[in-house]
Amino acid sequence: MGHPVYFIGAGPGDPELLTKRADKILKTCPVVYVPPLFDITFAELLKNKETLVPFDFYFEELVQKVAGQARQVPVAFLVPGDLAFFSPFQPLVDQFGDQAVVVPGVGAVNAASALLKKTLDLPGVCNRTILASPRTLGEGPGAPTMQDLAAPGVSLIIYMNNMPLDELVTQLRQGYQQNVPIALAHRIGLPDEEILIGSLDDIVNKAHQRDYFSLNGPGKRPALTLVLVGESLAAITDGSWWNYRRDHIWKVDQNG
Numbered sequence: 133m134g135h136p137v138y139f140i141g142a143g144p145g146d147p148e149l150l151t152k153r154a155d156k157i158l159k160t161c162p163v164v165y166v167p168p169l170f171d172i173t174f175a176e177l178l179k180n181k182e183t184l185v186p187f188d189f190y191f192e193e194l195v196q197k198v199a200g201q202a203r204q205v206p207v208a209f210l211v212p213g214d215l216a217f218f219s220p221f222q223p224l225v226d227q228f229g230d231q232a233v234v235v236p237g238v239g240a241v242n243a244a245s246a247l248l249k250k251t252l253d254l255p256g257v258c259n260r261t262i263l264a265s266p267r268t269l270g271e272g273p274g275a276p277t278m279q280d281l282a283a284p285g286v287s288l289i290i291y292m293n294n295m296p297l298d299e300l301v302t303q304l305r306q307g308y309q310q311n312v313p314i315a316l317a318h319r320i321g322l323p324d325e326e327i328l329i330g331s332l333d334d335i336v337n338k339a340h341q342r343d344y345f346s347l348n349g350p351g352k353r354p355a356l357t358l359v360l361v362g363e364s365l366a367a368i369t370d371g372s373w374w375n376y377r378r379d380h381i382w383k384v385d386q387n388g
């Protein structure tokens with residue numbers, strides 16, 4: 133079978149967000165497939181390695197190439213964020229079967245939540261989190277819309293947005309039926325990281341017509357902007373849930 137083919141969750145872009153395990157494994161791989169941008173931010177870790185861009189190849193050609201390389205040495209793919217959500221690498225993982233090893237990473241959503249210093253579910257405020265992309269909801273009369281997903285109590289995490297911000301906000305406003313907080317987490321983990329925080333009613337003005345989603349550029353690649361929406365982004369909590377959990381879940385029962 134040869135050496136392993138690693139799919140390493142590389143985090144949102146900052147090599148500091150690589151896990152210890154991922155770092156250790158990457159060091160053992162002389163051949164690494166690196167998506168654009170990661171070649172720059174990971175330059176130090178990729179020194180003296182053969183690096184290739186996975187998207188330069190069609191699937192069959194890529195599989196053949198990797199299989200040949202893995203006969204000689206361990207091969208790694210840097211997977212942006214983590215494989216768990218919206219990752220194009222699944223067919224490769226399936227293709228390599230037992231030879232594939234998936235290493236978890238920090239997803240864009242985790243890094244954004246840390247930047248905002250907010251958990252995305254909160255008792256009494258948000259009782260569910262939905263991760264979605266308008267690109268993958270489909271088209272046609274029966275396809276769900278962002279408006280259908282937005283509702284009071286929902287933290288909505290929007291990947292690969294391809295709608296103009298004002299249109300997106302109009303749909304969200306109808307779904308939430310109220311003004312709720314929204315954050316645009318742009319290029320998290322990169323040197324020009326930026327986080328714009330507002331509400332559905334003022335975010336369009338705050339964005340100053342900036343093209344956070346690369347909608348006006350020539351390229352088709354989704355911009356590195358994650359949208360987070362929902363009441364939990366601005367909620368301030370007291371210790372009552374802590375104490376409730378201590379009483380009902382955490383406290384050691386002295387009577388066994």
Ligand SMILES: C[S@@+](CC[C@H](N)C(=O)[O-])C[C@H]1O[C@@H](n2cnc3c(N)ncnc32)[C@H](O)[C@@H]1O
Pocket residue numbers: 144145212213214215216217218219220238239240241290291292293317318319320321322354355356357358359
């Ligand atoms: C193909 S998905 C990959 C998501 C990735 N698997 C993850 O777990 O974060 C690409 C989308 O993820 C979000 N994203 C990925 N990296 C990001 C970053 N560094 N900053 C902001 N958003 C990011 C953006 O919404 C982008 O359009």
